[in-house]
Amino acid sequence: MKIAEVSDKTGVSPDTLRYYERVGLLPSVRRNEGGIREYDATDLRRIEFIKCMRRAGLPVETLIEYVQLVLQGDQTIEARKEILQEQRDLLAARIAEMQKTLDLLNYKIGVYESALLEKEKEMLSRVEEF
Template sequence: MNIKTASQELGISADTIRYYERIGLVPPITRTSSGIRDFQETDLNALEFVKCFRAAGVSVESLIDYMTLFPKGEATREARLTILLEEREKMVERLEELQSALKRLDKKINYYKEGKY
């Protein structure tokens, strides 16, 4: 699959895919003999993983660390787990902040609906 098709399938721009590959956020994409990217299922899976966690606010640096360790297998299991646990903790904190803001927003909306503003 070429980059245009992969981009459409994943909902990620081709430029973003190229950038992710260039900075090591995803492993190098398989290429044809003429040098054109030829996306395999593993490439798409890696991009989906990165897309999901970037959307959730996981830092590029943490994802690069994780994605660099992942192909090394069992020897890096604990290091990868540590990264995931740290990112989970940060995500829970962000979620709590969002829940608090949502509660406040709902309260403000109710004031408007009740004519208090």
């Protein structure tokens, strides 16, 4: 599968795909005789993984570290697990913070809603006055 098709399927731009490869996040993408990238199923799975992690805010650099460990084989399992645990904890903390912000936003929206209701009441009472 060539880069344009991969881009369509995954929603990741060709530029970004090439960038990921360049920085070591997508190693071993095959090339055909003409030097053109041919993505296989493994590449696609990796792209989906990267997408998922990136959307959650994990730094590209951390993902590169992880991928490099994967390439080094089984003796890095412990180290990989530690990276994932660290990122999991950071992510959980960020989710908790965002939840607090969400609560505050909902509270403020509620305040604005009653303010608007008040305004309306006021207008209705004016109607009755006249």
